[in-house]
Amino acid sequence: MLTLLFDGIAYGMLLFVLALGLAVTMGLMNFINLAHGAFAMAGGYILVLLMNRAGWPFLACLPAAFVLTALLGALLERTIYRPMYGRPHLDQVLFSIGLTFMAVAAVDYVMGSSQQNVQLPDWLRQRFEFGSGAWQLGMGAYRVFIVISCVALALMLQAVLSRTRFGSRLRAAVDDPRVAAGLGIPVDRIFLLTFAVGSGLAGLGGALGADILGVEPSFPLKFMVYFLIVCAVGGTSSITGPLVAALALGIADVLGKYYVPKLGGFIVYVLMIAILLWRPQGLFSREARR
Amino acid sequence: MKAAETLRAPSRWRPWEVALWALIWVMALVFGQHAALINEIAILALFALSLDLILGYAGIVSLGHAAYFGVGAYSAALFAKYVMPDPLVGLAVGTALGALLGLLTTPLIVRGTDLTRLMVTMGVALVLLELANKFSEFTGGADGLQGVVMGPLLGHFDFDLGARVASFYSLSLLFIAFVLMRRIVHSPLGLSMQALRDNRLRLTALGLSVNGRLAAVYTLAAALAGAAGALLAQTTGFASLDVFEFHRSADVMLALIIGGAGWLWGGLIGAIGFKLMHDLLSEVTPQYWTFWIGLFLVLLMLIGRERLFRPWTWFSKART
Numbered sequence: 113m114l115t116l117l118f119d120g121i122a123y124g125m126l127l128f129v130l131a132l133g134l135a136v137t138m139g140l141m142n143f144i145n146l147a148h149g150a151f152a153m154a155g156g157y158i159l160v161l162l163m164n165r166a167g168w169p170f171l172a173c174l175p176a177a178f179v180l181t182a183l184l185g186a187l188l189e190r191t192i193y194r195p196m197y198g199r200p201h202l203d204q205v206l207f208s209i210g211l212t213f214m215a216v217a218a219v220d221y222v223m224g225s226s227q228q229n230v231q232l233p234d235w236l237r238q239r240f241e242f243g244s245g246a247w248q249l250g251m252g253a254y255r256v257f258i259v260i261s262c263v264a265l266a267l268m269l270q271a272v273l274s275r276t277r278f279g280s281r282l283r284a285a286v287d288d289p290r291v292a293a294g295l296g297i298p299v300d301r302i303f304l305l306t307f308a309v310g311s312g313l314a315g316l317g318g319a320l321g322a323d324i325l326g327v328e329p330s331f332p333l334k335f336m337v338y339f340l341i342v343c344a345v346g347g348t349s350s351i352t353g354p355l356v357a358a359l360a361l362g363i364a365d366v367l368g369k370y371y372v373p374k375l376g377g378f379i380v381y382v383l384m385i386a387i388l389l390w391r392p393q394g395l396f397s398r399e400a401r402r
Numbered sequence: 403m404k405a406a407e408t409l410r411a412p413s414r415w416r417p418w419e420v421a422l423w424a425l426i427w428v429m430a431l432v433f434g435q436h437a438a439l440i441n442e443i444a445i446l447a448l449f450a451l452s453l454d455l456i457l458g459y460a461g462i463v464s465l466g467h468a469a470y471f472g473v474g475a476y477s478a479a480l481f482a483k484y485v486m487p488d489p490l491v492g493l494a495v496g497t498a499l500g501a502l503l504g505l506l507t508t509p510l511i512v513r514g515t516d517l518t519r520l521m522v523t524m525g526v527a528l529v530l531l532e533l534a535n536k537f538s539e540f541t542g543g544a545d546g547l548q549g550v551v552m553g554p555l556l557g558h559f560d561f562d563l564g565a566r567v568a569s570f571y572s573l574s575l576l577f578i579a580f581v582l583m584r585r586i587v588h589s590p591l592g593l594s595m596q597a598l599r600d601n602r603l604r605l606t607a608l609g610l611s612v613n614g615r616l617a618a619v620y621t622l623a624a625a626l627a628g629a630a631g632a633l634l635a636q637t638t639g640f641a642s643l644d645v646f647e648f649h650r651s652a653d654v655m656l657a658l659i660i661g662g663a664g665w666l667w668g669g670l671i672g673a674i675g676f677k678l679m680h681d682l683l684s685e686v687t688p689q690y691w692t693f694w695i696g697l698f699l700v701l702l703m704l705i706g707r708e709r710l711f712r713p714w715t716w717f718s719k720a721r722t
Contacts (some may be wrong), residue, residue: 195704202463203703204660209652210699217693263475333648337524344521358673378532385525389510392518 115251116362116370122255124362125262126324130317131342132269132336133310135354138343141286141303143193144201148210148339149315149332150215154317155181156327157219160228168268172234174319186308192295193307212332220329228327258320265313270351282306341384347393413588419667423577430573437569443677444572446634449577452626452659457655458663459587461599462511465520465651466527469507470624472645474500474631476534476541479550479641489552489571491631493632500628501621508617511554523630524648531646546642550635566635575633576670586622589710595619656699 134148155177162176196204238253273279285292285299293299308325318325325335338361346357361380368379430440449471456462478496482489502603508520534541541547558721592613602612635641644650653676661672678697683691 138517144520192700192704194539199703201520205463205465205520206655206699207703210696210703212694214694214700217690217696221690221693291557292697337528338647340521340524344517374536375532378529378536381525381529381532385510385522385529388518388522389513392515394515 118364119255120363120364120366121359122258123324123366124359125259126321127316127338127342127362128266128358129262129320130314131339131354131358132266132298132317133313133354134339135343135346135351136306136310139286139331139347140293141197141306143197144208145193146205146336146340147211147332148208148217148311149313149334149336150212150309151181151185152318152335153215153219153327153329153331155318156186156322156325156331157223157228158315159319160327161215163231164229174316176334177319178312181318182308182312184315185229185311186304188311189304189307195305216329216332223329225329228322228324230327238285254323258324261320263314266355273351273355278302278305286352341380345387347391403647411586414650415574415578422667427578430569434566437474438565439677439681441565441569441572441637443673444576445637446654446657447670448572448633449578449627449630449654449675450661451576451579451583451666452623452630452669453654453658454663454669455587455595455623455626456620456665457582458665458668459592459599460595460616462616462620463516464511464523465648465655466523466525467623467627467654468646468648468650469523469527469530470504470541470627471631471634471650471654472530473503473536473605474628475548475633475635475641475645477637478632482542482552483547487552489636492636493575493629496632496635497625497629500631501625502627504621505617505623507624507711508613508620511620512613512616519684523680523709524651527646527651531643532648534643542642546640546644548640550639550641552636552639565637572633572637575629579629580666580670583626587666591615596636606700616664649671656695659699659702 119154131148132153133151134145137145138150142363149151158180159170159173159179163170163171168176196207199207232254235253238249240253240256240371241308281292281297282302284295285297289299304335318327318331325331341361342358346355364380364383368375368377373380430437433440438537449467450620453464453467453468456464456467472494478492481492481495489623507526510526511519564622587595594605594610597608597610598612598615598619605612605615631645634645657672657676658673659667659672661668661670679695680691687694
């Protein structure tokens with residue numbers, strides 16, 4: 113029971129890091145980017161390639177995945193995302209679905225459609241056991257590592273957004289780009305940086321969770337719904353919202369799959385609809401607090 | 403007298419519309435060997451017409467329109483299997499159940515922003531998918547519902563393997579739906595739908611009930627989608643979980659976007675374009691055709707539909 117709960121938390125934290133970039137682009141830049149999962153997939157593939165082909169250690173691959181996906185994100189933002197910012201949501205949705213289709217087919221073509229294997233280092237394959245009976249808690253070192261790094265990331269981001277000059281500039285640029293630009297804030301560059309970091313986070317999440325989520329071409333479509341649920345339910349105006357939503361989703365999913373395997377997805381979707389009916393702006397949105 | 407003429411002008415049948423319909427029927431007669439494809443196109447066109455009604459006319463975004471399609475398909479298939487095999491009665495049942503589900507889910511789509519609506523509509527389709535998967539003794543689960551045998555159409559025409567009867571059946575229904583929709587979008591109800599899309603506040607100020615209109619148009623669209631689903635189940639004699647899948651909602655959206663939302667021909671032209679493109683691409687690269695569809699979609703959105711289909715404007719300055 114506790115073991116399951118812990119697995120759920122690890123899964124939820126992973127979802128949080130993956131969806132965070134999406135929450136940022138959606139809430140701050142008002143852009144619905146369904147291709148977010150493609151960046152996460154890119155991170156996973158970078159990890160696999162570096163580890164299996166180039167023989168890099170696991171820990172070195174994680175920053176590499178972050179940096180490379182961030183660069184990819186920056187490149188795409190500059191070239192094709194920027195013209196889409198002011199467009200209707202429907203256009204953005206279709207545009208990013210198109211990108212996702214392209215990414216899926218391209219990866220399938222280059223890497224093959226089978227799932228890639230990740231060889232975790234030995235120190236991540238240990239297992240700790242506490243207690244006994246119904247309250248036994250078994251924690252894989254890998255999942256502990258995921259939880260710790262995700263918590264660290266979340267704290268760091270919260271600090272950056274609320275404490276630094278960049279954070280306040282970003283919030284200003286989001287609230288009113290025109291006035292912010294008038295005050296001399298380089299709105300374009302801030303959006304570019306934010307998008308890159310968001311994509312980088314997705315890549316990092318994809319690399320971190322390579323063993324839990326799997327690395328395969330259909331990844332972006334498989335997890336798109338989950339990312340969107342996290343953002344829609346959590347609201348996109350704060351970090352706390354997506355965090356709570358991701359944890360709840362992770363725990364509900366793991367428990368649901370264990371206890372009622374055939375109804376697992378059903379429960380998650382019904383819950384999502386119910387929450388969205390109750391709070392159309394998400395659980396922790398600015399609108400709801402007002 | 404003059405004013406009345408002007409008001410009535412948009413609803414009049416244009417010569418090219420009559421010609422196009424005549425052409426469609428002639429094509430169906432001539433290309434008998436492609437009847438299966440024509441049948442698929444007609445069904446997709448009907449489905450896209452239904453999405454056009456809510457997206458193009460009423461401005462409701464939906465990523466889960468397959469929900470109503472799937473309900474129509476399963477109810478028509480189950481009805482034929484357990485109650486009676488007559489296609490027309492089954493069609494009515496599928497349409498009615500689609501409409502019922504549409505009416506029941508209207509409260510879900512009247513609130514919130516575009517994102518909420520996208521998520522909720524997608525959620526409804528996913529919930530139905532999970533349900534159909536769960537009650538597998540009833541729906542056949544992942545294997546699909548087999549053993550659906552349809553009776554002859556109107557008591558005379560048996561559904562043949564070459565799908566000729568099926569293609570005429572679907573085309574007739576598409577034609578009827580098109581004429582009906584044409585009447586509706588030019589009626590006061592249709593005009594209020596477009597007003598709803600453009601400015602909700604003003605519609606309320608005019609004393610019309612926004613939620614009532616939304617319920618009406620959503621139910622109507624759901625009924626059409628149900629009819630399209632029922633057609634698919636009847637003409638293929640099969641229903642599977644595939645009818646609820648996300649890609650079905652995405653495909654119909656794509657077809658509508660290709661043809662252009664907000665006019666009735668959009669669904670028809672889009673369905674033809676999408677199916678032909680799909681057929682052509684999957685013949686060239688069976689495994690990677692989604693790449694080209696994706697590329698097309700990205701270009702379409704980046705360049706804009708008006709410009710993409712008018713190559714002579716590519717090198718002139720963009721209007722901003």
